[in-house]
Amino acid sequence: MVFRHSRFALQSGNAAQAINPGFLSFQDFAPIMRIDKWLWAARFFKTRSLASEAIEKNRVQVNHAPVKPAKEIRAGDMVQLQIGPLRWEIQVMALSDKRGSASVARLLYQETVTSIAQRSATIELQKLQKEPAHARKGRPTKRERRDLEKVSGGAGDW
Numbered sequence: 001m002v003f004r005h006s007r008f009a010l011q012s013g014n015a016a017q018a019i020n021p022g023f024l025s026f027q028d029f030a031p032i033m034r035i036d037k038w039l040w041a042a043r044f045f046k047t048r049s050l051a052s053e054a055i056e057k058n059r060v061q062v063n064h065a066p067v068k069p070a071k072e073i074r075a076g077d078m079v080q081l082q083i084g085p086l087r088w089e090i091q092v093m094a095l096s097d098k099r100g101s102a103s104v105a106r107l108l109y110q111e112t113v114t115s116i117a118q119r120s121a122t123i124e125l126q127k128l129q130k131e132p133a134h135a136r137k138g139r140p141t142k143r144e145r146r147d148l149e150k151v152s153g154g155a156g157d158w
Contacts, residue, residue, distance in 0.1 A: 033095045035062060035079070036069040041096045043105040044081065044088075054081070079109070085122055089115035 036051040039060070045051040052069040054060055061080040062073055073079070077092045090109040099105070140148065 030074045031095050032072040032074055033097065034069065035060065035067055035071045035073050037097060038073055038092070038095060038108070039079075039081070041099050041105065042108045043099065043102055044083065054083070059083070085126065086119050087115065087122075088119065 036048050036055055039045050039051040039054075040048045045054065051060075055067060055069045055071075058066050059082045060067060062071055063078050064080065073092055073095075075092050075094055079088075079090050079092060081088050081090075089112045091112070092108070093110050094108050096104075096108055
């Protein structure tokens with residue numbers, strides 16, 4: 001943010017702007033982009049609306065603060081996001097407004113070492129756990145349905 005008046009620059013704590021009110025820092029010219037569009041371009045979500053929905057559900061944070069879909073990010077920002085049981089902590093390396101291939105999208109961010117370790121541990125834990133729905137195939141048989149009705153405490157609305 002550029003303050004043209006020196007009293008505002010002193011309040012913001014930027015001495016260079018207090019001395020020279022017309023001073024512009026490098027960050028004033030750094031490219032910026034909406035977080036929902038960047039998450040779509042980095043291939044974390046298939047559509048921008050899915051990215052916006054995740055942001056509104058507070059599954060995405062920028063620099064450990066909750067954000068809105070229109071939040072502008074810059075290169076160097078830290079983004080924390082959760083997709084299902086997996087948590088990502090990534091640093092924004094570059095911005096792109098176009099959705100490219102996965103190899104190009106991978107260049108837009110760098111995942112932290114702790115995030116990689118946590119994600120791989122979560123994936124391994126999921127592999128070891130048995131999925132309850134895998135034991136069941138198709139519709140329940142008449143016997144299974146009767147057993148379910150006994151357990152649930154009444155007849156179903158069939």
